[in-house]
Amino acid sequence: MTIAKIAFSLTLLVFSFACVAGGNTSNDSFNKAKKMLERQVYQDHRETLYCGAKFDAKKNIEAPVGFLTTTHLKRAKKVEWEHVVPAENFGRAFSEWRDGHAGCVDSKGKSFKGRKCAEKMNSEYRYMQADMHNLFPAIGAVNALRSNYNFTMLPAAKSDFGSCDMRIDDRKAQPPEAARGIIARTYMYMEQTYPKYKMSKQQSQLMQAWDKQYPALAWECERSRRIGKLQGNGNLVVMSRCKTAVL
Template sequence: MKKLLSVLTFALLIPTQAFGNPPSTFSEAKVIAKQKIYLDQANSSMGELYCGCKWTWVGKSGGRIDPESCGLKARKQENRAERTEWEHIVPAWTFGNQRQCWKNGGRENCVGDDPVFRAMEADLFNLYPSVGEVNGDRSNFNYGMAPGIAPQYGQCKTRVDFTQRAAEPRDEVKGLVARTTFYMFDRYKLNMSRQQQQLLMAWDKQYPVSPWEKERDRRISAIMGHANPFVTGERQWTQGYKTVGDGVVGGLTVNPPKATARPTLASANEVGTIIGNRKSQVYHLSVGCPGYGKLSAKNQISFSSESEAQAAGYRKAGNCK
């Protein structure tokens, strides 16, 4: 009963307007992930991704690791081992490297020019708090087996094979990272090696969906507007699986079913939508504001009303009539 009340209480913290309104940047995604997905998980038995450590929230989206809660010991970087970082379960390099924007100028170019990359980078299903040093050591390595690697982080069970460029996460999250990887590759039509498919399919089968993974999926789907079909059981990855690509059409991000679409530069003149500038914390109305529709896509945030914008700390542009 106590656990049920905790879940219900947390659910009440998610404002109604957030449903089906996914973040549009990685920075925004980290704040939302803290507030609406992991806020009550800092002291949970599950802990952060790689070592199961508990943590204390610091600032808008950061945290400080409690090493005694998980027997963590730094491998080399003590400062980084003391903090949480947001791990992309499928690394930004992995999905970015399959986009033309990455070949033309790397991550910075993708953030500025590719709406699909921005959607992938900010996808809440792909984010999880983790010990900073382990996150850094994992780098852009694929998940794999590391049987010959001795413990590297005290009692933490995740191991990184730097020679083979592979990271083996602890057993408790192997199923979760497998189903998250399936989701990302399926939704954004990415290519996965046969070897990686075989390993992740084995983890998917060996480590079935846990109650927390179902709850995590519920919380994220309320914001993103869709669930992970590999968690709900609607889809099953098999060898040679043909990716659907329901997050990509003609190079643009698809609006999920029943989701509220965020305006882009192409649709910024839609009457009634309010556009905010993340840098200046100023918002513009669709009527009477000369700056409306002139913001770069990466700096945009949308609001359904002026009161919502003001509640988020934004003020109306001074040149609005």
């Protein structure tokens, strides 16, 4: 093989790796991301992350036996797409979220900041927000109560949702065991993929522990593969674990 051919092959290899390893650069629409997930990723696996609740193509939830909630009753009947790593956790790295922007003025002339301003003025933020690797189906009421709280262990807390062991207390959340490995590898992906996002030391240690304790299952690997095909980049954390995934 000539030097020119070797150089060309290496260039292709580097380019291919960059395409897989990079973040979302193909879709900056959060709404479009949700539609693609529902129609092209979860079409044959309509089940929520935290509670394992079934849902149909019209977003109607079939709550698991024993599921309870006393708040957000209307949202308890519908599926929503939740950022596992909350949008605020990476959004506050953008000045538009923290401080606003000259272009963020409403129809009454009032300035605004936060998510709406970052979404309006910063394309990098929009791509992060629309990254499908970080979006999962959740019962609306669970999404609402989880809010933007960090995950931790809450051994003394009780489930807020009956048979669904999702515990929320003191602005923290403990997910059911079945969701912990998926959550961990999503947090690790976001940190490895986007320089704007960094976990705290405590959160990083927890995610590393959950990653080891709860191995990837076949659906997690298939989900990552489907999203990678649609979005143009894979979750390298998940992909590396799928060699030993539990079928």
